[in-house]
Amino acid sequence: MIIFWKIGEITDMDLFDIVGPIMVGPSSSHTAGAVRMGYVAGKLLGEPIQKAEILLYGSFLATGEGHGTRKAIVAGLLGMQTDDYQIADSFEIAAQRGMEVAFGEARLEEAHPNTAVICLNGISGKQTEVQISSIGGSRISIDKIDGINTGFSGECPTLIVHNIDQPGCIVAVTSMLAKKNVNIATMQVYRSAKGQQAVMVVECDQLIPEDGIVWLAGVEGVQKVTYFPGLTA
Amino acid sequence: MGYRYMTAGYHTLRELQEQAVLQNREVWEIVRNADMSENERSAEASFEKMTIMYQAMKQADESYNGALRSASGRAGGDGAKLQQYNAQGKNICGDFIGKVMEKAIKMGESNACMRRIVAAPTAGSCGVLPAVLLSYEEDFSATQEDLVKALYVAAGIGTVIAENASLAGASGGCQAEIGSASAMAAGALASLQGGDAETIMHAAALALKNMLGLVCDPVAGLVEVPCIKRNSCGAVNAVTSAQLALAGIRSAIAPDDVIDSMRRTGNQLPACLKETSEGGLAVTESARVYQRHSNKRRIEK
Numbered sequence: 001m002i003i004f005w006k007i008g009e010i011t012d013m014d015l016f017d018i019v020g021p022i023m024v025g026p027s028s029s030h031t032a033g034a035v036r037m038g039y040v041a042g043k044l045l046g047e048p049i050q051k052a053e054i055l056l057y058g059s060f061l062a063t064g065e066g067h068g069t070r071k072a073i074v075a076g077l078l079g080m081q082t083d084d085y086q087i088a089d090s091f092e093i094a095a096q097r098g099m100e101v102a103f104g105e106a107r108l109e110e111a112h113p114n115t116a117v118i119c120l121n122g123i124s125g126k127q128t129e130v131q132i133s134s135i136g137g138s139r140i141s142i143d144k145i146d147g148i149n150t151g152f153s154g155e156c157p158t159l160i161v162h163n164i165d166q167p168g169c170i171v172a173v174t175s176m177l178a179k180k181n182v183n184i185a186t187m188q189v190y191r192s193a194k195g196q197q198a199v200m201v202v203e204c205d206q207l208i209p210e211d212g213i214v215w216l217a218g219v220e221g222v223q224k225v226t227y228f229p230g231l232t233a
Numbered sequence: 234m235g236y237r238y239m240t241a242g243y244h245t246l247r248e249l250q251e252q253a254v255l256q257n258r259e260v261w262e263i264v265r266n267a268d269m270s271e272n273e274r275s276a277e278a279s280f281e282k283m284t285i286m287y288q289a290m291k292q293a294d295e296s297y298n299g300a301l302r303s304a305s306g307r308a309g310g311d312g313a314k315l316q317q318y319n320a321q322g323k324n325i326c327g328d329f330i331g332k333v334m335e336k337a338i339k340m341g342e343s344n345a346c347m348r349r350i351v352a353a354p355t356a357g358s359c360g361v362l363p364a365v366l367l368s369y370e371e372d373f374s375a376t377q378e379d380l381v382k383a384l385y386v387a388a389g390i391g392t393v394i395a396e397n398a399s400l401a402g403a404s405g406g407c408q409a410e411i412g413s414a415s416a417m418a419a420g421a422l423a424s425l426q427g428g429d430a431e432t433i434m435h436a437a438a439l440a441l442k443n444m445l446g447l448v449c450d451p452v453a454g455l456v457e458v459p460c461i462k463r464n465s466c467g468a469v470n471a472v473t474s475a476q477l478a479l480a481g482i483r484s485a486i487a488p489d490d491v492i493d494s495m496r497r498t499g500n501q502l503p504a505c506l507k508e509t510s511e512g513g514l515a516v517t518e519s520a521r522v523y524q525r526h527s528n529k530r531r532i533e534k
Contacts, residue, residue, distance in 0.1 A: 013269045016282055018391035018400075019353045019362070019417075021386055022289045024455035026303070026343030028356040059403045059508050063454030066304065066527070068347070083349055113403045113507070136401030136409075137354050158487055205273065 012233075014155055015192045017137050023082040029097050029114055030060065030067030033134030035087060036117055038076020038230055040142060040154045043228050047122040052077055055106035058113035060134070073116060074101055082138060112141070145226075148190055148199045154231050156185055157204045161216065162224040165191045165198040173218045175199060182206045246393050246488040255432040260420075260430050261382040264333055264389035272410055283381050283388075286351055290363035293350045295304025303345040305527030308457040312339030329372050330469055337364035337468040339360040341461035354391045354400040354413055357456045360464030361414035362387055365422050365471050375425060386424045387417035390437045397489070398496035402449035402507040404498030405463045407460075411467040412444030412495065418471035419478070428479050436478035438488035440471050445491075446498055448506035453524040459514055 023032040042049060054073055056064055068088065075090035078097070086093060094101050106117045110134035119129045129139060129145035142152050145160060152158050159177075163169040170189065177184060184207040191198035207229055217225045243249040243263065252263045268279050268361065297311025315335040318324070324331035340360035344350045353362040366380050394413045399405035419440035420433045428436065444467070454457040484491065505512030514520060 014272060015263065015264070015279075015315065015385075016286065018395060019286050019388040020351055022286070022349060022351050023356060024349055025356050025359070027348050028352040028354075029403060032352060032356065062509050062511075066451075066453055066455035069303075085349070088347055108443070113504075113509075114401075136399055136404065138352060167313065167325045 008068075009137055014183040015136050017155075021082050021138055022088050023138065024085060027067040027069075029095050029134045029136060030064060030139045031072045031087070032082040032138035033114065033140050034060075034064075034067075034069045034072035034116075034209075034220055035076040035080060035082045035084075036138060036140050036154065037132040037134060038073040038118070039079065039081070039231070040076075040132065040140065040228060041118040041120060041128070042079060042150055044145065044160075044226055045120045045122050045126060045128045045144075045225065047126055048097075049077055050123045051100040051121040052104075053102045053104065053119040055104045055119070057106040057108050057111055057117070060116055061105055064134040067087060071086045072102060073118070074099075079092070111143070115143070145199075148192075148197075150199070150201050151188065152201055152203055153185075154228060156229045157182075157207050158228045159200070159202040159204065159208060159213070160226040160228070161200040161202070161222060162226075163198050163200070164221045164223065165193075165195050166221050167223045169198070170200065172222065173202060176212050176216055177202070177204065177208070180209050180212045182208055182212075203218045234321070241504065242271060243389070244393065244396055245494070246437065249389055249393065250430040251435050259261075260389060260424060260433055261385035264385040264392075265482045267279070267389075279325060280381065283384050284488045285358065286353075287366070287377065287381050287384055289349070289351045290340075290353075291367060293340060293348065296348070296361060296366055297339040297343055298338070298346075298348075299409040301346040302394060303342075303346070303455070303457055305455055305457060305523070307526060308345040308455075308461060309314060309342050311461070312342050315339075326469075329368060332368040332372065333364045333467070333468045333472060334456055335364075336367055337361060337464040338461060340364065341510050343463040345455070345457045345461060353387070354395070354417070355410045357402065357460045358410040358414035358464060358467065360461075361411065361467040361471060362418045362421065364464070364468040365418040366425075369422065369425055373425075373475060379425060383421035383425045383472045386433060387421040390417045390433075393527050394441075394492055394495070399499055401508075402451075405495065406502050406507050407449040407463065408444045408495055409453075409499055410449070411460075411463045412447055414464075415444055415467035415471045416441040418436045418468060419474040422471060422475035423478050426475065426479050428475075432478045434488040435482075435484050436475040438484040438486065439475035439477050439482070441486060441491050442486065443470050443474065443496060446502075449508040450504060450506060450515045451508065452512045452515050452520040453527050454515075457519075458523065461499070467482070
């Protein structure tokens with residue numbers, strides 16, 4: 001039986017995000033969710049961060065200070081989890097590690113009230129800009145990567161493939177996953193224009209083996225492969 | 234997000250209840266089974282994870298420190314006052330309710346003081362569920378296993394609310410946080426007392442109805458005022474709602490309709506009453522004094 005279900009706000013939530021996570025207070029959306037936002041952004045960059053510019057929007061901007069939101073995002077960028085007592089000391093730890101952190105205001109239209117735009121520069125010069133929102137409890141939604149709409153939760157292994165819009169790229173991804181016995185949970189495909197820049201966001205039920213990702217990066221037409229193993233991995 | 238298809242699980246309280254009845258299972262089993270199939274966990278792994286959540290709640294309760302103060306310097310110590318008051322035998326609410334109130338305030342204060350807690354469903358509402366469950370374990374003859382099963386019931390109710398409404402103060406107001414926590418705790422308590430699936434759903438509905446329209450108006454943008462004390466209110470509301478349902482009283486509004494109206498009410502609330510600190514208690518003269526105090530303290534630090 002297949003049911004098409006109209007959702008309220010979130011789908012595919014983990015039961016242990018409803019009762020859980022175990023976290024350091026005071027706010028699940030503004031502290032724990034913010035830690036996760038930084039964590040995902042850092043993983044999406046894929047290398048140690050040299051400079052982070054964090055732009056806050058809506059309620060994050062208005063009430064973030066008292067909730068430790070800024071400290072929490074930086075803690076996540078440093079790789080901390082939601083129950084880490086060092087969240088409160090994240091600014092000092094970032095300074096010790098030579099990570100430059102700056103904050104500002106994000107000017108967005110029609111974004112979720114708890115949104116941040118995180119711009120990262122890595123030590124080898126890699127850059128990424130991620131727009132993420134904290135959508136309730138400690139759940140998050142990765143809304144945009146480098147200006148392209150995405151909209152995934154980060155709760156399961158996720159593959160983000162930047163490619164040229166040409167035949168063969170989608171089948172390369174799906175056949176690799178099939179060979180590795182990885183099931184696709186959701187798949188979103190976007191392109192800027194016919195034959196131009198395209199992006200695939202593939203959420204999976206199992207972890208993707210590293211050799212599969214390396215292989216994919218070498219496929220003709222594929223420009224960049226980003227893999228996020230999931231928040232609980 | 235738009236439409237997405239699902240092939241397993243429950244999406245309404247009615248479905249949760251019907252599955253329990255049709256499969257001749259307890260509600261907690263339906264919730265656990267859905268977790269097993271959706272997240273590929275074994276029954277043991279799922280139960281162990283939930284047990285860890287319960288034990289973390291217990292640790293948080295036991296490690297309460299009445300001497301701690303929050304970032305603003307204003308929150309903390311009230312749990313110790315309640316403990317002292319209860320110990321003096323002056324309790325006018327009865328031992329169980331007295332204990333529930335005490336534990337709820339303690340947990341809310343621990344959260345404000347950046348201690349480790351279990352969000353259930355959120356950090357701001359983290360006191361409601363453990364207050365009811367931990368007090369029950371202490372005062373009634375229940376095993377830890379029983380309590381973990383009750384946590385599943387709570388999680389199942391929370392899942393349905395998340396799917397059909399919201400658990401975030403920023404999008405639904407406090408009804409989505411303390412209200413949801415209260416509904417979850419009411420259902421959990423009804424199940425601990427042997428209530429059937431229908432009784433559990435109505436306990437949750439009765440609790441949520443009492444919280445409809447509650448706004449999120451944190452003073453100085455902090456999870457302190459009025460959040461901490463609302464945990465105590467939500468916990469007591471859960472106990473009374475469970476008792477009403479266990480006595481056979483039913484919500485005239487179907488449980489899923491209550492959740493729908495919570496979503497609608499949340500959408501109709503203006504932004505100033507949804508965690509922006511631009512309305513409600515947050516814009517009173519007392520709130521300005523509180524804010525000044527907390528700003529001053531931050532500068533001094």
